[in-house]
Amino acid sequence: MRKLIFSFFLLFSALTLHAQQHNMVIQADQIGAQIQPTMYGLFFEDINYGADGGLYAELVKNRSFEFPQNLMGWVTFGNVKLMNDGPFERNPHYVRLGNSGHGHKHTGLENEGFFGIGVKKGAEYRFSVWARGQKQRIRVELIKNSTMEENQVFAARDLEIDSKEWKKYEITLRSNLTEPKAHLRIFLTSGGTLDLEHISLFPVDTWMGRENGLRKDLVQALYDIKPGVFRFPGGCIVEGTDLETRYNWKNTVGPIENRPLNENRWHYTFTHRFFPDYFQSYGLGFYEFFLLSEDIGAEPLPILNCGLACQFQNGNPEAHVAVCDLEPYIQDAIDLIEFANGDTSTTWGKLRADMGHPEPFNLKFLGIGNEQWGKEYPERLKPFVEALRKAHPEIKIVGSSGPNSEGDQFEYLWPEMKKLEVDLVDEHFYRPEAWFLNSGMRYDSYDRNGPKVFAGEYACHGRGKKWNHFNAALMEAAFMTNLERNADIVHMATYAPLFAHVEGWQWRPDMIWFDNLRSVRTCSYYVQQLYALNKGTNVVPLNMDGKPVAGVEGQDGLFASAVWDAESGCYIVKVINTSNKPQPVELSFAGLGKKESLADGTITTFHSDNPDLDNTVDNPTAIIPVESKITIEGNTLKTEVGAKSFAMYKFKKIKK
């Protein structure tokens, strides 16, 4: 028994008190592969109410009365009729308000917004409507949710309608209250008949103050990552529930009033939860996506449908476009390049100019197909590649390796992508913690002569619960040393999904959560940001006992990578300790010239004592990276990396 206790004591001491020191050597004189400016980016999909109800700042749900239940999201009172011969061909429905008759004080309607309408005290809201009616007047109000006992009006304006022809009217409302779940109420205050269409409410204070704009706090979070690439519009929505409902970029450009509504494939989750009011207004369309890419300094990467509807949902070959009928889909791709880059004298280039952007968007990358699989995919991709190479050899084409990180389909598709000579292959991996821990060497053995890698969707789905807890983010940070070390072949990486409304999510974890007024940057966000803001310009070899530090045997759960940043003249070393014990680590910068040295630098630590903790909208800064100064003696730093910690060291190279 005593012996047993003693052995336990020895084991305990070994694990805690005397953890072995690890010596990591950074070859400071071996400035290696260039890290692409596109390396760390963002992937946007309209899932979890990411667009309508999220990033797209429109506050009115079903503004054009085109949901299949035309009045969904609205409550009407008095004498309201639904009509369908309105001024916008592709959105023909509108409402006719008439004399309220007996028993009703007013005729009007009330919109519930997306989980309510979030308004802030003192902030201004731009109300606009297309209307027809002579000498009519409406009152427009922001009110407390009408299900509450007493309605409370906290903004109200009258609007005169002065024409019997359809015309756009606009007024601004200022809210005297902060309320996450307001409603918009409109009612007739004159006698007579009035038609209303495309009823819209936006905060005036959108990102860059744009009308038809985006939610400022959410774009700010994207901007603060300084992403290198922006992939859009999805995901499964590119494929659609069926081809009819695939994302069709041509329907998303031009005047917003005439962009037809589309079903959102995410109105059904994989676990069969149903969101009957989840549609795409396309108010956030391809023009807005290109503009956003430009605003946040990222290369736009649109993904187009390759003639396959979502293969998870459509086993029947008839559900897809026959290879011989792909021509219109290929033309869509060619036209998109014209829309983004074409001269303003071209059809699509002119539309871009008419929409407000005569300068080209400088599109360089185009993805064909999302998570496709089987021979159906390469046989459809082939004619796209042939046509695009001919018409636009300057565009880099992104193909797909299917929905899994390994396995039959993955093994089949990679060689097919090589045969087709696509430029990048989009890999997806939503995997558990163990996968992330064991994949630290994934890209070390990849063929350097084929297409480059785009890790287009990934996230650690850890501990049986798909939450954004700290430990999942730590696993991602550990795995990302592998992306960084292999930056010669990994040219892009984007975490997924990006956004989720706390009341309307279909998928988790996600990078940024929000409600109607607040948003929160998750631990995974901070990991992405630490990498993106500190990606450097070149890989530098970092070894421990002659091996890359990638969580392999004998490395005690440590992961590390190093880069040189030519712009700031700094070495940046990222060390992730995934184990439960603090670990002494020595960082030696080898190969510096006789007259070179390192200045004292900084250490940024990202850690939580509770690996199950996450940031929430109520407590958004529970876990954030903390930066402090650190002293280095000579070219060696003796340090300790805390248990379950991400530590990032930055030292400037100086002349002695």
Ligand code: AHR
């Ligand atoms: O990111 C959520 C979904 O995951 C994407 O729509 C799809 O590409 C993948 O299956």
